[in-house]
Each structure stands twice: as structure tokens, then as C-alpha cells.
Amino acid sequence: MKISYHGHSVVYFESHGKKIIIDPFINGNTHGDLEVSDVKVDYIILTHGHNDHVGDTVELAKQNNAKVIAVFELAGYLESFGIETVALGIGGQRTFDFGTVKFVHAFHSSSHTDDKGHVNYTGMPAGIIVANDDFKFYHMGDTGLFGDIQLISDVNGPFDVTFVPIGDNFTMGIDDAAYAVNNMLDTKVVVPIHYNTFPDIEVDASKFVEATRQKARILKPGESLSEE
Numbered sequence: 001m002k003i004s005y006h007g008h009s010v011v012y013f014e015s016h017g018k019k020i021i022i023d024p025f026i027n028g029n030t031h032g033d034l035e036v037s038d039v040k041v042d043y044i045i046l047t048h049g050h051n052d053h054v055g056d057t058v059e060l061a062k063q064n065n066a067k068v069i070a071v072f073e074l075a076g077y078l079e080s081f082g083i084e085t086v087a088l089g090i091g092g093q094r095t096f097d098f099g100t101v102k103f104v105h106a107f108h109s110s111s112h113t114d115d116k117g118h119v120n121y122t123g124m125p126a127g128i129i130v131a132n133d134d135f136k137f138y139h140m141g142d143t144g145l146f147g148d149i150q151l152i153s154d155v156n157g158p159f160d161v162t163f164v165p166i167g168d169n170f171t172m173g174i175d176d177a178a179y180a181v182n183n184m185l186d187t188k189v190v191v192p193i194h195y196n197t198f199p200d201i202e203v204d205a206s207k208f209v210e211a212t213r214q215k216a217r218i219l220k221p222g223e224s225l226s227e228e
């Protein structure tokens with residue numbers, strides 16, 4: 001599986017000839033490296049409805065005829081924009097032509113603010129577990145530290161990679177994220193996400209690498225895990 005990071009919580013991967021993007025926040029992503037018009041995808045997977053995660057989903061889905069995989073309420077909301085969706089609930093797994101997608105709990109909130117400033121209800125936030133025959137990763141979405149990270153890892157792990165938010169303020173900060181990595185998650189590699197995009201989430205990610213005893217790998221926007 002080819003897998004790359006594109007700033008904030010944006011992860012792109014290819015599996016079984018399909019192209020998939022998670023949380024495509026492209027316009028407004030100060031650490032992004034993508035242009036909406038250049039992104040070719042078959043699927044978009046969303047962790048939750050916040051605008052820094054839904055991002056350019058509607059435009060991308062329309063320009064690519066891509067399906068959007070999201071929690072039931074967020075999927076229903078996005079359908080009103082005229083795009084095709086697949087709805088999952090927390091704990092649910094579904095098989096696609098690129099592999100399986102399972103939604104797990106994330107301890108956060110979820111809503112989408114539209115162009116008119118209306119705040120729309122978009123259901124529960126999620127973490128995403130993607131697996132094919134030879135690779136499994138966990139994208140934690142936006143979350144605080146919670147005890148069931150251990151349960152999620154025990155039941156679904158081990159993971160090849162886990163994408164962990166470390167930016168603090170809205171999600172886990174470095175100390176809580178390092179606790180999860182060191183004590184709760186069975187994962188070969190950890191990639192920090194959701195940091196330094198905005199002043200509120202500025203952290204020194206090298207401290208996270210130290211705190212996880214070098215298990216964490218900082219990926220620059222556009223950098224791929226398979227490049228090493």
C-alpha cells in the first residue's frame with residue numbers, strides 16, 4: 001500500500017489500483033501541498049464533519065465522481081450537495097474493492113459550518129481503520145485520550161501505521177498522544193497529524209518523537225511512507 005501525508009489530517013493512499021484520500025482539507029491548509037484540481041481519487045473517507053476535515057470533499061467528489069465514506073449523519077448531510085456516499089456507523093466495517101474500512105470511536109465532537117454560517121449536525125466523530133491483505137493502518141481522526149484506544153488496538157491491531165493527532169487544544173497534545181502510543185497502541189510506526197496548521201495547534205513535533213522513543217516518524221507534506 002502506498003501511503004502519504006499532506007498536512008493537517010490529510011492522508012492519501014493507493015490500494016488494489018484505487019486512489020483514496022482521508023479528510024481532504026486542501027484549501028486553507030497552511031501545511032498542505034495539494035491542489036484540488038490535481039487530486040484524482042476514487043473514494044474520500046471522512047473522520048468527522050468539522051470544516052478542517054470535510055475540507056474540499058464536495059468539489060473533489062464531483063470532479064472525480066468519487067464516493068464519500070462517512071458516518072451516517074455526515075453522509076446524509078453531504079448527499080444534499082449532490083454527491084454519492086456510503087454510510088457507516090461507529091463499530092461498523094465494510095468491504096470495498098480496495099480493502100476494508102472500519103469506523104471506531106473518537107472522543108471529540110462533529111458538525112459542519114456551511115457557507116451561510118449555519119452549523120449542521122453531522123453525527124459522531126470517528127477513527128478509521130483501513131486494511132487490505134498486506135497492510136493495516138489506523139487514522140485516529142480528532143480525539144482526546146480515552147481508555148478504549150487500548151480496546152480498539154487489542155481487537156483490531158497490530159497496525160503497520162497509526163496516524164495520531166498531537167496538536168493539543170482541540171485534540172490530544174504530545175503528552176497524551178505519547179501515552180497512547182507507549183501504553184495502548186500496538187503499532188509499528190506512528191505518524192503525528194493535526195499540528196502546526198494554525199497558531200492554536202503549534203507544537204514541537206520532535207518532542208513527540210522523543211516521547212515515543214523514536215517510534216514516531218514526522219512526515220513532511222507530500223512525503224510518503226513507502227519512500228523509506
Ligand code: NI
Nearest residue numbers: 048050108142
Ligand atoms: Ni475536529
Ligand code: MN
Nearest residue numbers: 050052142170
Ligand atoms: Mn480538526
